[in-house]
Amino acid sequence: MFCPQCQSEYVEGITECAECQVPLVEALPEDDVEYRPFVTVQTYHSRQDAELGKGFLADRGIDAVVETDDAGGASPGLAFTQGVRLLVKTEDAQKAAELFKESEKGDFVVKDDDQKVEEGSKDF
Numbered sequence: 440m441f442c443p444q445c446q447s448e449y450v451e452g453i454t455e456c457a458e459c460q461v462p463l464v465e466a467l468p469e470d471d472v473e474y475r476p477f478v479t480v481q482t483y484h485s486r487q488d489a490e491l492g493k494g495f496l497a498d499r500g501i502d503a504v505v506e507t508d509d510a511g512g513a514s515p516g517l518a519f520t521q522g523v524r525l526l527v528k529t530e531d532a533q534k535a536a537e538l539f540k541e542s543e544k545g546d547f548v549v550k551d552d553d554q555k556v557e558e559g560s561k562d563f
């Protein structure tokens with residue numbers, strides 16, 4: 440049980456906050472700062488790559504969020520020591536993971552053009 444006013448946690452059975460004298464609630468509102476309905480689906484070495492992944496998901500109707508560990512750019516050097524994370528809503532996580540898995544076989548992440556050369560060189 441939580442107090443909606445001072446956010447103190449109380450054990451079961453207590454119904455009113457001793458400090459604020461307001462009724463307790465079973466859970467704090469979901470817009471609490473710590474509430475994070477996002478999960479990481481991919482980790483990248485650079486923000487640029489992460490943005491590509493974000494665009495990839497956006498094209499397929501999934502909203503994604505790019506998050507770095509540099510705490511908003513206060514310490515730019517840290518951006519290179521930690522990965523850049525791509526997060527999606529919990530309910531989209533499985534679909535996003537499947538899309539990335541498929542994309543590894545397709546042309547989204549193909550860097551060496553093995554398949555493409557075969558396809559494009561039929562005229563020669």
Ligand SMILES: [Zn+2]
Nearest residue numbers: 442445456459
């Ligand atoms: Zn209280």
